[in-house]
C-alpha cells in the first residue's frame with residue numbers, strides 16, 4: 001500500500017467513500033422513488049427514505065402492464081431485452097471466434113484481404129449503415145422479430161480482432177503437438193482452442209451482453225409493436241413531456257429493473273475473470 | 283519396427299531461404315540418430331520434414347520403406363517431443379497423455395492401462411491429476427516424453443528436448459532417454475546443438491552445417507577421424523587446436539616458421555590439428571623425434587578438478603592443452619607443447635581431411 005500513516009489511510013478512505021456516494025446516490029434515489037406512490041413523487045420534495053409501495057409498484061410493473069406502452073408488462077420487456085442481449089453476445093462470439101480461427105490457423109487465398117475487410121468494418125458502426133440495413137430487414141420481413149433485433153448487430157470486427165490477438169499468442173508448438181496427436185481442425189478447435197479461450201470468451205460475453213442490453217437506435221427502428229420493445233426503448237416511451245401523464249413510480253421501477261441483469265452478469269462472471277487473471281496458463 | 287530413410291531431402295521456405303540443401307541419411311531400425319550442428323543449420327527443419335509438419339521441397343522421406351512425403355503427421359505414426367514441451371495447458375497430465383490415443387479411437391480401458399503403465403515407467407503416477415502449470419520443468423519434460431511413448435509410434439522425434447533443463451537434470455534425463463529408447467527399441471531422431479548430448483546419445487551421429495551433412499558415422503569414429511575442419515572444431519570440448527601451414531622448400535612448415543620435424547602426409551595439407559588431450563607439455567629441452575614440438579607461453583590455467591586446461595600461445599595462435607590433475611605450469615611459464623605425429627589431423631585447402 002502507498003499510504004501507511006493513519007492520516008493517509010483516513011484521507012484515502014474518505015475520498016473513496018465520497019466517490020462511492022456520488023456514484024451510488026442517484027441509483028439509491030431512483031430506488032427510493034420506485035417505492036413511493038405517484039402522488040408522493042409528484043409533490044416535492046421526494047423523501048430520502050424508501051416508502052411502503054415496494055411490492056405494489058414492482059408487482060404492477062412486472063405483471064400488470066404499463067398503460068403508456070400499451071399495457072405491456074416489464075416482465076415482457078425484460079424477456080425481450082434478455083433474448084436480444086444474449087443473442088447479440090452469443091452471436092458475436094460465435095461469428096468472431098470462427099473467423100479469427102480461420103484467419104489465424106489456415107492458409108487460404110486472399111486471407112489477408114478478408115482480414116482487412118473485417119478490419120475495415122470497424123469504421124462502419126451500426127449508425128452509418130443503418131438505412132440499408134433497415135431496408136434489408138423490411139424486405140426480409142424481419143421487423144418486430146427477435147432475429148431482426150439480433151442479426152444485424154452480430155458481425156463484430158472488434159471481437160474478431162481480440163480473438164485473433166489471443167490466437168496468435170498460442171505457441172506454434174502446441175498446434176503442431178495437436179497435429180501429431182491426430183487432432184484435425186475441428187478437434188483442435190473444440191478440444192484445445194475453445195478451452196484455452198474460456199476466459200477471453202467470458203470477458204467478451206460480459207462486455208457484449210451489456211452492449212446488447214443498452215442498444216438504443218437499432219431496437220427503436222426495428223421494433224414497432226410495444227410487446228417487442230426492449231426495456232431501454234420502453235423506458236423512453238414511458239416518459240411523456242407532461243409530468244402528470246408520466247407514471248413516474250413505474251418509470252423508476254423499470255429503471256431499477258433495467259440495471260439488474262447487467263449487474264447480475266458482471267457479478268456472476270467475475271469468478272471467471274479473477275480465475276483468468278490469477279492462473280495464467282503456461 | 284521401422285527404418286527412416288532420407289534421400290536428397292531439400293527445403294526451400296517460401297521466403298526463399300534454402301534451409302536444407304540435399305540431405306541423405308539412412309537410419310536402421312531401433313537406432314537413435316542425433317542431428318547436431320550450429321544454430322540455423324537446418325536441424326529442426328529436417329526433423330519437422332520427417333514429422334510431416336513441414337512440406338518437403340525435393341527428395342523423399344521414407345518410413346519403414348514407404349515414402350511418406352504426401353501424408354500428414356498423424357498417418358506417419360510418429361511422436362514428437364518439443365523443446366518447450368507443448369503440453370496442453372488446460373488438460374491434466376493424464377489427458378495430455380491420453381489425447382493422442384483418444385483421437386485414434388483406442389478403447390477406453392486400453393488407453394487407461396497404457397497411460398498408467400507409461401506413467402509408472404516415467405515415475406509420473408502421482409502427478410496424473412495435475413495440470414502442466416503445477417509441474418516442475420523436469421516433470422513437464424517427463425510428461426512430454428510420456429505423451430510420445432504412450433502412443434507406441436514407429437518413430438520418436440526429439441527437438442532439443444533437454445535444452446530448458448538445468449545441467450544436472452539434463453545429465454540425468456540424457457541417460458534416461460537413452461535407456462528408454464533402447465528398452466523400447468523405437469527408431470529415433472534427436473536434434474541438439476549440444477555436442478556432449480550428441481556424443482553420448484547417438485548410435486549414428488550426423489553433423490550438419492549450413493543445410494548440408496558434413497559427416498555421418500558412429501560418434502567415436504567421428505571424434506577420432508573428423509572429416510573436415512568444421513567437424514573437428516564442432517565435436518569435442520574444448521575444440522581441436524588448429525594451426526595453419528605454409529609451404530617451404532623443405533615441405534610444409536607452421537605459419538610462424540616452426541619446422542614440423544617429421545614427414546607430413548603425401549597429399550598437400552594446409553591445416554594441422556590436434557586435440558587438447560592428445561598433447562602434453564614439458565619443461566625439458568630434449569629432442570623428441572616423431573612428434574610436433576611447439577615452444578609455447580602459458581597464458582592461462584583453467585583447473586576443472588580432474589583435469590586442467592592450459593591456454594598457451596604457440597606458433598602464432600592460441601592452443602589448449604589438457605593435462606590431468608593439478609597443473610604445475612603457471613601463467614607466464616615458457617614450455618614446450620608436444621603432440622605425437624600419429625595423433626595429428628591434417629586438412630587440405632577445402633577443409634577436408636587428408637590422411
Ligand SMILES: Nc1ncnc2c1ncn2[C@@H]1O[C@H](COP(=O)(O)OP(=O)(O)OP(=O)(O)O)[C@@H](O)[C@H]1O
Nearest residue numbers: 295297299301320321322323324325326327328475
Ligand atoms: N518458417 C520459416 N520461414 C523461413 N525461413 C525459416 C523458417 N524456419 C526456419 N527458417 C530458416 O531456416 C534455417 C534453418 O532453421 P532451423 O530452425 O532448421 O535451424 P536449427 O538448425 O534448428 O537451429 P537452432 O539450433 O537454432 O534451433 C534458418 O536460417 C532459419 O532462419
Ligand SMILES: [Mg+2]
Nearest residue numbers: 325326327441
Ligand atoms: Mg531448432
